[in-house]
Every structure is written in C-alpha cells, then in structure tokens.
Amino acid sequence: MISDNEIVSASKHLLMTKVSKHAIFGLLIALTCILVATSLAGFFESGRINLDSMVYAQKTNFALWVLDLMPFLFAMWGQYSSSLMAKEATVVIMDQTSELRAHADAIEYKASYQATHDTLTGLPNRILVFDRMLQAHSSARRDDRPFAVLVMDLDHFKEINDTLGHYNGDRLLKQVATRIKDSVRDIDTVGRLGGDEFAVLLPTISAPEDAEEVAKKLLKALEPQFQIHGINLDVTASIGIAVYPEHGDDVDTLMQRADVAMYATKNARTGYGQYCPSLDANSKRRLSLAGELRQSIETGGLVLHYQPKVSLRTGRIAGAEALVRWQHPEHGLMFPDEFIPLAERTGLIRPLTLWVIEHGLEDCAYWNAQGLNVGVSLNISARELIDPQLPGTFEKFLNIHAVDPSLVVLELTESAIMADPQRALDVMNRLNAMGMKMSVDDFGTGYSSLAYLKQLPVSEIKIDKSFVMDMLQDENDAVIVRATIDLGHNLSMSVVAEGVQDRATWDQLGRLGCDLMQGQFTGMPMECNELIERANQEPAQPTSVYAKG
Numbered sequence: 001m002i003s004d005n006e007i008v009s010a011s012k013h014l015l016m017t018k019v020s021k022h023a024i025f026g027l028l029i030a031l032t033c034i035l036v037a038t039s040l041a042g043f044f045e046s047g048r049i050n051l052d053s054m055v056y057a058q059k060t061n062f063a064l065w066v067l068d069l070m071p072f073l074f075a076m077w078g079q080y081s082s083s084l085m086a087k088e089a090t091v092v093i094m095d096q097t098s099e100l101r102a103h104a105d106a107i108e109y110k111a112s113y114q115a116t117h118d119t120l121t122g123l124p125n126r127i128l129v130f131d132r133m134l135q136a137h138s139s140a141r142r143d144d145r146p147f148a149v150l151v152m153d154l155d156h157f158k159e160i161n162d163t164l165g166h167y168n169g170d171r172l173l174k175q176v177a178t179r180i181k182d183s184v185r186d187i188d189t190v191g192r193l194g195g196d197e198f199a200v201l202l203p204t205i206s207a208p209e210d211a212e213e214v215a216k217k218l219l220k221a222l223e224p225q226f227q228i229h230g231i232n233l234d235v236t237a238s239i240g241i242a243v244y245p246e247h248g249d250d251v252d253t254l255m256q257r258a259d260v261a262m263y264a265t266k267n268a269r270t271g272y273g274q275y276c277p278s279l280d281a282n283s284k285r286r287l288s289l290a291g292e293l294r295q296s297i298e299t300g301g302l303v304l305h306y307q308p309k310v311s312l313r314t315g316r317i318a319g320a321e322a323l324v325r326w327q328h329p330e331h332g333l334m335f336p337d338e339f340i341p342l343a344e345r346t347g348l349i350r351p352l353t354l355w356v357i358e359h360g361l362e363d364c365a366y367w368n369a370q371g372l373n374v375g376v377s378l379n380i381s382a383r384e385l386i387d388p389q390l391p392g393t394f395e396k397f398l399n400i401h402a403v404d405p406s407l408v409v410l411e412l413t414e415s416a417i418m419a420d421p422q423r424a425l426d427v428m429n430r431l432n433a434m435g436m437k438m439s440v441d442d443f444g445t446g447y448s449s450l451a452y453l454k455q456l457p458v459s460e461i462k463i464d465k466s467f468v469m470d471m472l473q474d475e476n477d478a479v480i481v482r483a484t485i486d487l488g489h490n491l492s493m494s495v496v497a498e499g500v501q502d503r504a505t506w507d508q509l510g511r512l513g514c515d516l517m518q519g520q521f522t523g524m525p526m527e528c529n530e531l532i533e534r535a536n537q538e539p540a541q542p543t544s545v546y547a548k549g
Contacts, residue, residue, distance in 0.1 A: 118192040120170055121177035129191035129199050133251040136203035140244055148211035148243045149251075150200040151258040152180070152218060153266065155236045157196035158344065165421075168228045175228075176235065179221040184214065199255075208243045208274065215239045215272035238266035241274045290348070293339055296326060297351050303327050304359055305525035307518050308534065309377065309496060312510045317535045319409065321377040321518065322360040323525045324352070344381075353384050358397050361408070363528045365401040372535045375407035377439065382416035386423040391430040398434075405435030409460065413441050417456065425456065432457035439496070443484060454491065461488045465499025465519070472504055485512050 039049050116128040124132070136147045154176065161169035173196065180198060181190045189201040200218070205211055218239060225232040240262025248254040261275040296302055306320035326334040343349045357378055364376040384390055398405055410431060417424050417440070428438055439460035440453070463484050471477045481497070488495040497509050500519030509517060523534060 121174055121192050123177055123181070123198075124189055124191040126191065126193050126199075129189060129193070129201060130251060130255070132189045132201055132203070133255070136201060137244065137251050139203065146205055146208070146243055146245065148202040148205050148208070148214075148241060149254050149258050150202070150211060150215060150218070150239050150241050150272075151193070151255070151262045152198045152200065152237050152239045153262055154196040155238060155266065160233065160235075164229055164231070172226055172228050172233070172235070175226055176222070180218055183217050183221040188214075199258075205243070208241075208246065211241045211243060212272065212274070215241060219271050236271075238262050238269075239272035240265055241272065243274070247275045289339065290342055292328070293326070293343060293348055293352075296328075297348065297355050301327055301329075302352075302355060302359075303527070304356065304363060305527060306363070306376070306531045307525040308523040308531065309516045309518055310522045311516055312506070312514055317372070317374055317531070318516055319375045319377055320531055321411065321525075322356060322363070322379070324356050325525075349381055349383060350387075353381055354393065357393065358400075361397045361401045361403045364407060365403050367528060367532050367535075368403075368407070370532050372532050374535070375409055375437075377409040377411050379411045379441070380416070382413070385412055385416050385427060388423075388427060390427055391434060394431065394436065395434065406437070408436045409439050410436055411439045411441040411462070414443065428457055458493060460494045460496060462496040462498055463514075468497045468499045468505065468509075468519075469501060472508060478508075481509075481514075482512055485514050489513065 116125060116131075117123065118125045133149060140147045157169070157172075160172065164172075173192075176196075177190070177192065177198070180200065184190060184200060184202075187203060189199075189203070191199045191201070193199050200214065202211055202214060219237060222235050222237055226235055227233070240258045240260065242248060242254040242258035242261060244254055247257050257275040260279050261273050264279045265271065265273040292301075303325045304322050305325055306322055308317045309319040309321060310316065311318040324336060326339050328334050340349070340352075343352050360376050360378050367374070380390075394405075394408070397403075398408075412424075412428075417428075432438060437460065438456065438458045439462060440456075440458055441462050442464040443461040461484065463481055467477045467480045467484075471481050485495045494515040496516040496518060497514050498518050500506055500509065500517045500521045502521055505519075506517065506521055526534065
C-alpha cells in the first residue's frame with residue numbers, strides 16, 4: 001500500500017513541475033517582449049533595425065535596462081511563490097488524505113462489525129460464532145482438552161410474538177440476550193443464530209458436566225418475569241449441549257448435534273440435555289417430514305375433515321369447521337398438532353393455509369349442491385391475517401367455486417388478532433366488506449381487551465373447550481361460560497361452545513342460551529360425504545331445555 005508520505009511527495013513534485021513549466025513559458029514571453037522593445041528603440045534612434053542599432057539602444061536606453069531585469073525578477077518570484085503554493089497544497093493534501101483514510105477505516109470497521117454481529121442484540125452472529133468455534137476447536141486439539149457449544153431456543157416465542165407484535169418480541173429478545181451474556185464468563189461467546197435461537201460457546205471446560213451447570217445457570221437467569229408493554233411474561237427455554245470431542249470432531253457436527261439435542265429437549269420439556277446418538281433418528285424424521293409435507297401439499301396428500309357446528313335450538317347442523325389431516329403413507333392419518341408446528345418452522349404454513357381455503361370452499365360448494373345449505377368455517381393463522389393479499393385470495397377462490405361469501409366464517413384466535421391489531425383490523429374489514437363472517441376462536445385464552453373486541457367486525461365468539469369440558473364440576477368455569485354467553489349476546493354475536501362431551505353439558509348450555517356447539521356429543525370431525533349424510537338424519541337431540549327469549 002502506498003504511504004501518505006509517498007502520496008504527498010508525488011503530489012508536491014507534480015505541482016512544482018506544472019508551476020515551473022508555466023514560469024518558463026512566462027520567461028520566454030518576457031524575453032520576446034524585450035527583443036521587440038529593443039528593436040523598436042533602435043529603429044526610432046537610427047531609422048533602421050539591425051544588430052548595431054539594437055546594441056546601441058541597449059547601451060543608451062535606461063528604460064531597456066529596467067525592462068531587461070524584470071523577467072529574471074519575475075522568474076525568481078514565480079519560483080519562490082510556486083514553492084510556497086506547493087507546500088500549502090501539500091499540507092491540504094495531507095490533511096484530506098488523513099481524513100479520507102480515517103473515514104475509510106471507519107466504514108471498513110462498520111461493515112466488518114455488521115457482517116459479524118446481530119443488528120438487534122449486538123451479539124455475535126452465526127458467522128462470528130462459527131469463527132470462534134474454529135479457534136476453540138484448534139486450541140482444544142492442540143491442548144487435548146474439551147470445549148462445549150450450547151444451542152438455546154425460547155419456548156413458545158412465536159405465541160408471544162404473534163400476541164404482542166414483532167416490536168415487543170424484539171424487545172424481549174434484547175432482554176433475553178442481556179441476561180444470557182451476564183450469566184457466562186468473559187471468555188465465553190454468546191451469539192444469536194437467528195430468530196429466538198442463541199448459541200453459547202464455552203471454549204474451556206474441564207468436563208461435560210460443566211456445560212450442564214452453565215445450562216442450569218442460563219435457565220435460572222430466565223426465571224424472573226420479563227415485563228413487556230406492561231405485561232409480565234414467564235419465559236422458558238430449551239438448551240441442547242454438544243461437547244468436543246465426545247459428540248463430534250468438527251464444528252459443523254458439534255453445532256448440528258447441539259441443535260438435535262435442543263429439539264429433543266424441547267419435545268421432552270426437560271429444559272436442557274446433552275446429545276446422544278439415539279436422538280438422530282428423531283432429527284432425521286423431522287427433516288424427512290418437512291420435505292414430505294411440502295410434497296403432500298403440492299400433490300394432494302392432505303384431506304379435510306369437518307366437525308359439525310350444531311344448533312342447540314334445532315339440533316341440526318348449522319355449519320362445519322374444516323380441519324386438515326395429513327394422510328401419510330407411512331405414519332397413517334396425522335393430526336394438525338403433529339405437523340402444523342413443523343409447517344410454521346419451515347415456512348410451509350402459507351401454502352398449507354391456501355390449500356385449506358381452496359379445498360374448504362370447494363367442499364362447501366359441493367354440499368350446497370347436494371342440498372346441505374350451511375357454511376364452512378376456516379381457520380386463519382396470524383401470519384395470514386395480516387397479509388393484505390388475503391382478501392384477493394378469497395375473492396379468487398370464491399369466484400372459482402361459486403360460493404356465496406356469507407357462507408364463509410373465518411375463525412381467528414385472539415393472539416392472531418393482537419399480533420398486529422391495526423393491520424389485522426384492516427384485513428378483517430376488507431374480508432367483512434366482501435360478505436364473510438368473523439369468529440374469535442378460543443375466546444378467553446388470549447390477551448385481547450373488551451374495548452378492542454367492540455371494534456372488530458366479529459359476529460361469533462367460540463368458548464374454549466378448557467372452560468366447557470369441566471363447567472359442570474368447576475364453578476369458576478361455569479361462571480366464565482355464563483359470562484361469555486351473556487357478553488356475546490350483548491355485543492349481538494352468536495356464541496359457540498367447544499368440547500361438548502355429554503348430554504348434561506348440552507342441556508346446561510341450552511339453559512344458558514348458547515347458540516351453537518361442537519364436540520364429541522354430536523359428532524367428531526368427519527369427511528365431506530359423511531357430513532351430508534349426518535345432516536339428513538333426525539335432529540341430534542331434543543331442544544326442550546333451550547331457554548326461550
């Protein structure tokens with residue numbers, strides 16, 4: 001690299017060369033002027049121009065003597081001035097060069113920092129974590145000692161993010177990052193791998209048990225409640241541990257196996273755990289299922305079952321909720337709890353939701369053509385609810401299958417609505433303007449307020465089954481069910497009770513004035529044709545206990 005002194009020296013030489021060149025041109029012009037003046041002076045004195053007249057003029061004319069001296073004086077002054085100018089320019093160039101180099105160094109440092117650190121938490125990112133793992137690996141091999149890597153993932157962070165919004169989710173992540181960093185040694189590296197996943201590198205440990213002690217310390221640091229947006233949150237995590245060389249001889253293997261251990265810990269809900277070879281089978285199954293789910297969405301490996309929504313007043317089917325199932329060639333019929341979390345983690349939730357919308361509307365059109373004039377209820381995820389393209393998607397499929405929008409009920413959880421209330425409200429208003437109805441699913445289990453509920457274009461609320469199933473034995477649950485029914489009716493909404501298991505619960509809901517019910521008592525989820533057959537049967541139960549008025 002060229003030094004500052006070399007740049008200054010070259011610039012000074014260039015300036016001096018250019019100034020000297022112009023000074024020489026000026027000197028030649030001045031000498032020409034002297035020659036012309038001498039010739040004219042000789043002509044005026046002798047009447048002719050020749051060497052003798054010019055020499056005579058030079059000897060006798062004082063003005064020509066002064067004129068002869070001027071070019072040399074100006075040349076000397078010009079050289080002196082050019083030297084001063086070059087020195088001043090050199091100082092300016094040096095200052096500007098230093099400033100430019102400082103600015104370039106700052107830009108280079110900032111770019112390097114941003115490339116190796118997480119912009120949200122300021123922690124090292126995946127790139128820097130891996131680089132430090134390589135350094136720890138090199139030292140551990142040289143000194144023949146172990147080191148450990150811990151991968152930590154927050155439990156149920158998506159629910160918090162969906163409920164409180166991404167801004168508050170980010171605030172929580174920054175608080176978590178601070179607590180983790182404060183819980184380890186200065187020589188340890190805490191990094192954010194992405195999302196709600198963190199890594200902790202322990203470059204020196206004496207035994208694998210040391211890593212477990214650190215894991216306990218990290219979980220202990222999360223125990224005090226976090227306060228976000230005025231809400232106290234209990235945050236837990238799952239930690240997977242991999243130790244060199246016991247669990248792998250290279251950093252890629254160690255990181256992968258720590259990740260496997262973390263997922264196993266999350267499923268077992270044990271807080272932390274070390275890798276063991278038997279966990280690889282579950283990890284491979286999860287990866288395999290992700291690829292198979294994508295293929296099933298594209299090729300038709302999914303099926304929809306419909307759970308009847310039965311009117312307590314008439315005992316007849318008044319609608320049906322679409323519930324997706326995965327007809328897996330090896331594992332048989334898989335329920336949503338087994339693959340919806342997988343779809344959310346792998347980005348397949350959107351194509352899965354679009355598949356349910358399209359086929360749910362297609363089946364609704366089919367059973368209406370068969371004489372069953374009831375609507376279909378479709379579950380919409382938080383991610384889809386804030387998608388401004390959702391109304392256009394529904395418009396397309398409604399037109400394709402010629403379904404009346406008034407037959408469609410969109411079931412939304414409170415947490416999905418509260419994830420981004422303003423955007424959710426905008427999309428809901430557009431969907432409602434198309435003629436579709438809105439239902440709040442699992443009402444009473446989220447964070448929504450009654451003041452906000454009044455603003456929503458909601459025509460139905462569904463009481464969560466956790467309150468309904470034990471309402472006959474638990475007075476608190478009974479009070480909640482009664483209050484929810486009254487609230488819904490006061491807001492001009494119909495009320496659906498989920499999880500109705502027996503005749504006694506049916507009768508009690510009738511006395512309380514509940515409008516619709518779902519549950520084992522009147523029908524578990526069934527295929528489309530079975531729903532049509534069930535609807536053609538006699539009413540499910542007598543309705544004499546239904547409260548009038």
